[in-house]
Amino acid sequence: MSTSSSPITVPALARKKSRGEKITMLTAYDYPTALLVDRAGVDVVLVGDSLVMEELGYDSTVPGTMEMMLHHIKAVRRGVAHALVAGDLPFLSYQVNADEAVRNAGRLLQEGGANAVKLEGGVAIAPTIRRVVDAGIPVIGHIGFTPQSVNQIGLQKQGKDAQGAEQVMQDARAVQEAGAFAIVLELIPDDLAARVTEELEIITIGIGAGPRCDGQVLVTSDLLGMRPERAAFKHVRQYAQIGAEIERALSAYREDVEAGRFP
Numbered sequence: 001m002s003t004s005s006s007p008i009t010v011p012a013l014a015r016k017k018s019r020g021e022k023i024t025m026l027t028a029y030d031y032p033t034a035l036l037v038d039r040a041g042v043d044v045v046l047v048g049d050s051l052v053m054e055e056l057g058y059d060s061t062v063p064g065t066m067e068m069m070l071h072h073i074k075a076v077r078r079g080v081a082h083a084l085v086a087g088d089l090p091f092l093s094y095q096v097n098a099d100e101a102v103r104n105a106g107r108l109l110q111e112g113g114a115n116a117v118k119l120e121g122g123v124a125i126a127p128t129i130r131r132v133v134d135a136g137i138p139v140i141g142h143i144g145f146t147p148q149s150v151n152q153i154g155l156q157k158q159g160k161d162a163q164g165a166e167q168v169m170q171d172a173r174a175v176q177e178a179g180a181f182a183i184v185l186e187l188i189p190d191d192l193a194a195r196v197t198e199e200l201e202i203i204t205i206g207i208g209a210g211p212r213c214d215g216q217v218l219v220t221s222d223l224l225g226m227r228p229e230r231a232a233f234k235h236v237r238q239y240a241q242i243g244a245e246i247e248r249a250l251s252a253y254r255e256d257v258e259a260g261r262f263p
């Protein structure tokens with residue numbers, strides 16, 4: 001029933017996968033972008049903690065806080081009528097213990113209006129995922145390259161050798177076993193993402209993980225070309241050059257005012 005305008009639910013996403021239909025997810029951090037992403041018919045709008053970098057200008061997602069995430073999730077919630085809204089749990093909001101994880105995940109739903117939460121990690125965080133799921137909160141896992149651990153693992157593809165691949169497989173199984181309904185596979189080899197997708201029953205959503213996942217996610221500002229330098233990312237395809245277009249318009253305004261052509 002993809003023509004239905006009723007809000008997308010977790011079971012509806014599972015049915016989509018069982019029909020062999022691809023699942024699409026994009027980020028939004030603000031109300032106008034949420035309106036556009038939702039109108040484009042994307043299944044899941046992710047308020048990613050990438051907003052800490054892309055919207056707030058920090059150089060990693062590590063400085064992200066619950067207050068930052070809630071501020072943006074509330075704005076996105078007001079712009080989305082159809083898609084499922086998922087919010088990232090920021091660094092340190094779920095790693096300390098499972099009680100804090102349940103409390104903070106619940107806040108993203110109760111205060112932010114999100115429909116699901118996403119958190120990073122595999123085997124080590126699986127017991128926490130179980131506690132959050134048992135509270136009635138849908139969870140999306142996130143393994144492979146996990147940006148909140150950048151200080152530990154650096155900015156590099158994961159699962160490249162046999163041992164790394166085995167770790168990714170174990171992480172994927174642990175996340176599914178813990179009750180997550182979907183899992184983001186970030187920056188892992190295409191063949192490994194295909195293996196995970198074949199073995200798991202839950203939805204796999206790739207970013208820099210090749211085409212053989214159940215769905216794909218990108219950072220919306222990357223595909224729009226908000227910052228031309230992001231074109232250098234191997235996982236990104238730029239569908240527009242919005243950054244250059246905005247810069248052109250802003251310069252044209254400045255020139256018109258300076259030359260007395262506007263107003």
Ligand SMILES: Nc1nc(=O)c2c([nH]1)NC[C@@H]1CN(c3ccc(C(=O)N[C@@H](CCC(=O)O)C(=O)O)cc3)CN21
Binds near residue numbers: 218219235
């Ligand atoms: N704008 C933006 N886009 C993203 O996709 C994104 C964020 N921000 N912030 C949070 C994480 C960080 N991400 C990143 C960050 C760096 C690389 C990177 O350096 N990629 C290398 C390839 C590394 C490799 O293959 O080993 C590249 O050259 O593209 C990839 C994803 C993905 N997420």
Ligand SMILES: CC(C)C(=O)C(=O)O
Binds near residue numbers: 046049142186218
């Ligand atoms: C890139 C996606 C998966 C993400 O976690 C984010 O936007 O924070």
Ligand SMILES: [Mg+2]
Binds near residue numbers: 147
């Ligand atoms: Mg994130």
